[in-house]
Amino acid sequence: MRLLHTSDWHLGRSFHGVGMLEAQRNFVDQLVSVVEDRAVDVVLIAGDVYDRALPGLDVVKLLDDALVRITQAGASVVLTSGNHDSAIRLGFASRLLERGGVHLRTRVEDLDVPVVFPLRTDGSTGNAGDTSGVAAHVAIYGVPYLEPRLVAERLGAENANHFDVTLAAVERIRRDVERRAGSGPVYPVVLAHTFASGGITSDSERDLSIGGLGAVPLDLFADFTYTALGHLHGRQELAPNVRYSGSPLAYSFSEAKHRKGAWLVDIGPDAVVDVEEIVWDAPKSLATLRGTLDSLLVAGEHAWAESAYCQITLTDAQRPVQAMERVRTRFPDTLVLAFDPEGAGARTSTSYSNRLAEAEDDLGVCCGFLEHVRERGASDAEEAAVREALEAVRLQEAEL
Secondary structure, eight states: OEEEEEOOOOBTOEETTEEOHHHHHHHHHHHHHHHHHTTOSEEEEESOOBSSSSOOHHHHHHHHHHHHHHHHTTOEEEEEOOTTSOHHHHTTTHHHHHTTTEEEEOOGGGTTSOEEEEEETTSOBOOTTOOTTEEEEEEEEEEOOOOHHHHHHHHTOSSSSHHHHHHHHHHHHHHHHHHHHTTSOEEEEEEEESOBTTOOOOTTSOOOOTTSOSOBOGGGGTTSSEEEEESOSSOEEEETTEEEOOOSSOOSGGGTTOOOEEEEEEEOGGGOEEEEEEEOOOSSOEEEEEEOHHHHHHOGGGGGGGGSEEEEEEOOSSOOTTHHHHHTTTOTTEEEEEEOOTTTTTSOOOOHHHHHHHOOSHHHHHHHHHHHHHSSOOOHHHHHHHHHHHHHHHHHHHHO
């Protein structure tokens, strides 16, 4: 049986103000091609399908199109909700969608109700519920994001933290696996949207630690044939049978070095698992550059970044005038511009309160403020403009 492990689509998300919907459509195109070319039986989506609880109409339509195309290509879908999703909204019409091969697991009550696919004696995969010529079953359990404060009592967890609620959920699944094993071999696959110990985070994930401990032990999932995790945006292997697929696109500059993709998982006789890396082509590269403005504008090694989304940190001793405008003459898609003057930590800086105390007049106060907020003193033209404005105020007050 062949599974394609994905997660964290975050449909509708923007990247530093840039809409990502077209890039997400491109990802869906690639995913459908993999389903067709590699004969994928089931696409797994381990939570955070949407980026927000109330997605826009165009975002909902994109998911609708994706599910239709995946099922038309011959694969079923098993989908769980993440901490960004509204579980109730995402789970709407789940019983009806199941008839079309889209299996939603967004309710806590359904986490131990698997989608069961038979493995036949000839090595082929049957449809969910088909029991003819069956050698074993692959049971796919979808665990939605579990907010400890909301689900601890319903799960019978001892405490309202991530460890206890996840442990309670896993124990329910184990009991169901044991019950089904009485009728023949069962290979359990678990989808879970959580932060497992050992995972490497990035800047674009929402913290799960509010309301309890953030990470859950990896060994909770050790007994399962395969665990498809969601939440962390970097694709990574925590154990041979426990992995994060990561997000299909980069959603922060901290992911600039990520190799975005998915896992192609084959489950064969005797629960032998073979996992292959699938890579998604990014529509645009990410660049994180650092240096003085003049050096960045001429450095030949940065030519590749001229067509990338850029995060640039300028190290000039003083903040350059019209820095963003000048940066964009070479790097037009600069989305983030930061300043970190070289030697700033070694310089003795004057606090704003001291500047105020040292100012001889109102002009000194205003120019001191400019220097404080932008790390560059007022130019002659700016000082003249401030002087003129102060004089106008003085004359106006005199008339009163």
